Every structure is written in C-alpha cells, then in structure tokens.
Amino acid sequence: MNLFNVYPLYDIEIVRAEGATLWDSKGETYTDLYGGHAVISIGHTHPYYVQKVTEQLNKLGFYSNSVKMPIQYELAEKLGELSGKKDYTLFLANSGAEANENALKLASFTNGRKKVIAFKGSFHGRTSLAVAATDNPSIVAPVNATDNVIFLPYNDVAALEATFAKQGNEISSVILEGIQGVGGINVASDEFLKKIRSLCDQYGAYYIADSVQCGYGRSGKFFAHDHAGVQADIYTMAKGMGNGFPVAGIAISPKFEAKYGSLGTTFGGNPLACAAAIAVLDVIAKDKLIDYAGTLGSEIMAELRTIKGVKEVRGKGLMIGIEYEYPIEDLRKKLLFTHRMFTGNASNKNVIRLLPALNIEKELLYKLVEVLKKEAV
Numbered sequence: 144m145n146l147f148n149v150y151p152l153y154d155i156e157i158v159r160a161e162g163a164t165l166w167d168s169k170g171e172t173y174t175d176l177y178g179g180h181a182v183i184s185i186g187h188t189h190p191y192y193v194q195k196v197t198e199q200l201n202k203l204g205f206y207s208n209s210v211k212m213p214i215q216y217e218l219a220e221k222l223g224e225l226s227g228k229k230d231y232t233l234f235l236a237n238s239g240a241e242a243n244e245n246a247l248k249l250a251s252f253t254n255g256r257k258k259v260i261a262f263k264g265s266f267h268g269r270t271s272l273a274v275a276a277t278d279n280p281s282i283v284a285p286v287n288a289t290d291n292v293i294f295l296p297y298n299d300v301a302a303l304e305a306t307f308a309k310q311g312n313e314i315s316s317v318i319l320e321g322i323q324g325v326g327g328i329n330v331a332s333d334e335f336l337k338k339i340r341s342l343c344d345q346y347g348a349y350y351i352a353d354s355v356q357c358g359y360g361r362s363g364k365f366f367a368h369d370h371a372g373v374q375a376d377i378y379t380m381a382k383g384m385g386n387g388f389p390v391a392g393i394a395i396s397p398k399f400e401a402k403y404g405s406l407g408t409t410f411g412g413n414p415l416a417c418a419a420a421i422a423v424l425d426v427i428a429k430d431k432l433i434d435y436a437g438t439l440g441s442e443i444m445a446e447l448r449t450i451k452g453v454k455e456v457r458g459k460g461l462m463i464g465i466e467y468e469y470p471i472e473d474l475r476k477k478l479l480f481t482h483r484m485f486t487g488n489a490s491n492k493n494v495i496r497l498l499p500a501l502n503i504e505k506e507l508l509y510k511l512v513e514v515l516k517k518e519a520v
C-alpha cells in the first residue's frame with residue numbers, strides 16, 4: 144500500500160529531535176523555528192514530558208469514557224489554574240478541527256440557531272462545519288458547503304454591527320482566531336474582540352475563540368483573546384496542548400449546561416493524551432514560559448523590523464509573521480536547505496511564519512535575524 148499523496152514533501156527524513164534541534168537520516172541538524180506547525184510548545188523530547196508519558200503508558204494506555212479517569216480531572220484542574228478559566232469546564236477531543244466542530248455544535252445545541260459568523264483569512268480545520276467556516280473554498284467539498292456560514296472581513300467592526308443588526312437573532316456563534324495563523328499572522332484588534340463580546344451578549348449568540356494555534360501561551364497570554372481583556376464563551380485548543388501528542392479540548396463557560404450524550408468521542412481524553420497535556424502545563428508553569436514567550440517575541444519582532452525588504456512584522460509573543468515586499472518561497476527554501484532552519488509559510492505568499500517552541504533559546508532566534516539580514520535583497 145502506498146500513502147495517499149496529499150502532502151507536498153521535502154526530501155528530508157527527520158529521525159530524532161531534542162529541544163529546537165532536529166536530526167535527519169543523514170545526520171544533518173536543523174533548527175526548528177516552526178515547532179512542527181505550532182505543535183511543539185515545550186521543546187522536542189522534553190525529559191519531563193517523556194517521563195510522564197512513559198510512566199502513564201506503563202500504567203494504563205487506554206480505557207473508554209465510560210469510567211472515571213482521575214487524570215482527566217487533574218488536567219482540567221491544572222488547565223483552569225494556568226489559563227485563569229477556573230469556572231469553565233473541559234471537553235476533551237483529539238484535533239483542532241474536532242474541537243471547533245464541537246464548539247460550534249454546542250453553541251447551536253444551546254441557542255437552537257443555525258448561522259455562524261466567520262472571517263476572511265480564517266482557518267478552523269477540515270471537518271464538516273469547521274471547514275465550512277474556513278476561508279478557503281478549495282478545501283470545502285460540495286458536501287460541506289453550506290449557506291449557514293457568513294464570512295465578514297476580519298477586524299471590521301462596522302461589517303459586524305451591520306450583520307448583527309440585520310440578522311442578529313439568527314446568529315448562533317461567532318468563531319475567530321485571536322491571531323490568524325494560516326491567514327498570515329493577522330492580529331485581532333482589542334476593539335474588534337470587545338465588539339464581538341458585546342454583540343454576542345446583546346443578541347444571544349456565542350463567542351468561540353479558536354485558540355488552536357494562538358493559544359496555550361504562545362502569544363504571551365494563555366489565550367491570544369486574553370490580550371483584549373474579554374472572556375469568550377468557548378475556547379478551542381489543540382496543537383501546543385500535547386507537545387505533539389494528539390490532544391484537543393474546549394473550555395466551556397458556565398453558561399452552558401452539559402447533557403449526557405450531546406458530545407462524545409472514543410479517544411478524546413485518553414490517559415496518554417492527558418499525561419502529555421499535564422506535562423506541558425507543568426513545564427509551562429514551572430519555567431514561566433508564557434512570560435518568556437511574550438518578552439522574547441517582542442524583542443525579536445523589533446529586530447526583524449530592521450531587515451531590508453521586510454514590509455511588516457506582525458504577531459504577539461512567539462507567533463510571528465514576517466511580511467516581505469515580495470514572495471518568500473525562495474527565501475524559505477534557502478533557510479531550509481542552506482541554513483537548515485525550518486520556518487512556515489501562510490496563505491499570504493509574502494509571509495514567513497515563526498512558531499517555535501515557547502522555550503526556544505534566544506540565540507537561535509538571533510541567528511535567524513542574522514541569516515535574514517545576510518539574505519536580504
């Protein structure tokens with residue numbers, strides 16, 4: 144059997160990793176400035192993480208969600224503590240798309256409405272409603288297409304107000320990333336997020352904060368939406384949550400009532416995923432990685448702004464977009480094949496995305512700045 148060929152692949156085989164260093168099968172080393180797509184939050188093969196997951200595997204690898212699992216309560220407790228959402232409840236899932244799918248469903252179950260507001264430049268995943276709320280028609284299959292999703296321009300307060308004024312009573316939820324990732328690192332303004340909060344309250348809609356990429360401390364706050372001082376109704380999480388172990392979750396405000404059977408999954412909340420997620424939270428808390436990411440990110444963004452050919456540097460913490468005056472495809476290839484640095488791209492062809500582990504060494508980011516200065520045209 145061959146693999147279904149949907150990923151354009153680099154001819155590189157990564158066989159080992161430690162911290163922000165990757166080794167390929169030929170023994171070459173690379174610096175991971177992309178965190179395997181915002182997934183590696185505490186560094187590859189972190190010893191505490193490896194220990195916690197290994198210990199759990201030796202105790203209990205899996206049982207179904209029909210029995211009590213103390214490790215799920217421990218995860219919920221620690222997540223509530225570190226995120227500051229102590230009174231929220233946690234539903235565990237397996238991927239970002241699934242988290243968003245469940246959030247959109249929960250909102251709709253609760254207010255009985257069908258319409259969802261999403262934004263231009265969004266990415267919410269590839270399952271049915273998550274992909275319908277994603278601004279990329281090429282990945283929406285005919286079976287997923289729906290007129291229940293209304294796309295508005297991101298950060299456009301007037302368009303939001305006008306839509307609510309026209310059909311506010313039909314809107315079930317508003318879903319958005321606090322910082323758009325795939326869209327090219329676009330930061331939601333505080334004014335915009337506050338307006339979403341107040342319009343949702345006014346019209347009985349729910350505010351879903353897709354924090355799959357911009358969450359888990361990456362922005363210098365636990366959720367990027369926290370920068371605006373607003374509380375969303377549901378926060379969705381995945382990527383950095385398990386440092387590579389597939390785990391996702393939604394943090395649900397006390398407004399929502401749980402009903403047996405309304406949400407569910409076989410694998411969500413399995414003990415291994417919980418052990419991985421707890422290890423991540425423990426390391427983030429102990430090493431104060433949220434503050435570290437916030438401070439280091441600001442410092443590096445200032446440096447990146449001095450590079451020739453750079454039009455704009457956007458982001459918060461260690462979620463950084465470097466927009467060049469020209470397409471960056473060749474530059475990214477040079478970074479990878481000449482300087483051995485993994486970086487990310489975006490739907491905006493001029494943007495390099497940086498999504499390193501939250502504990503990346505400062506020197507590695509300064510090395511990138513030096514390389515980008517050398518390659519500037």
Ligand SMILES: Cc1ncc(COP(=O)(O)O)c(C=O)c1O
Binds near residue numbers: 238240243267324356
């Ligand atoms: C903001 C955002 N939401 C949702 C997803 C989907 O996550 P997953 O690929 O785990 O389904 C992604 C993935 O890139 C994302 O960036």
